[in-house]
Amino acid sequence: MRIAITFILSVAVLAVFLSLGTWQMQRLHWKEGVLEEIDAAILAGPVALPAQPDPESHRFLPVVATGDMGSEELHVLVSTRDHGAGFRIIAPFDTGDRRIMVDRGFVRVTAKDAERLTGAMQVTGNLHWPDERYESTPPNDPASNYWYAREVAVMAAALNTAPVLIIARSSTDPAILPLPVTSQGIPNDHFEYAMTWFLLAATWIVMTGFALWRMKRPTN
Structure with missing residues (x-):
């Protein structure tokens, strides 16, 4: 039994x-x-920037925009597998009817304060609202221009732009390595x-x- x-x-x-x-x-x-x-949505053909980008319905939307890249920058600390530590360059981009932000890509630590190409250019990339702030994430240090998370609303306030961020797929500046949006970071x-x-x-x-x-x- x-x-x-x-x-x-x-x-x-x-x-x-x-x-x-x-x-x-x-x-x-x-x-x-x-x-x-x-992945299919990310790699689709780009469209014009929506009049009112929405974090839910327009996340990862491929867009193309023409305007002027500003010289102001936010430097977001990041580490890449192939290139080590460095910074994402977040810059204001004036499209004529509004001022938004572009994640231009990656530069090494030694190039943090180097001059970069600015002015008239076309940007192709994806809209994104990254969620990178965790309990262990250090607070940003705007005085030294060290940022530890891409928080769209916070960065927009610092750069005086609309809370809209395009992650560039390619770069017009050979000194900047694009870090385009992919699904690899989704667990x-x-x-x-x-x-x-x-x-x-x-x-x-x-x-x-x-x-x-x-x-x-x-x-x-």
């Missing part, structure tokens, strides 16, 4: 582990579809979660088998 109860309970727990692992695999396929849709950990549940299921099978063997083993 004890063996039967142990077996039934063990099967029930195993079913829970396997169902959770299967659910995470389903979530994985769903998330991959979402990321494919985001997709469902495969790891699924493997965790399946490993727990495998471990449970071994433990259950050992327990049943101990119960059935004759005692002296």
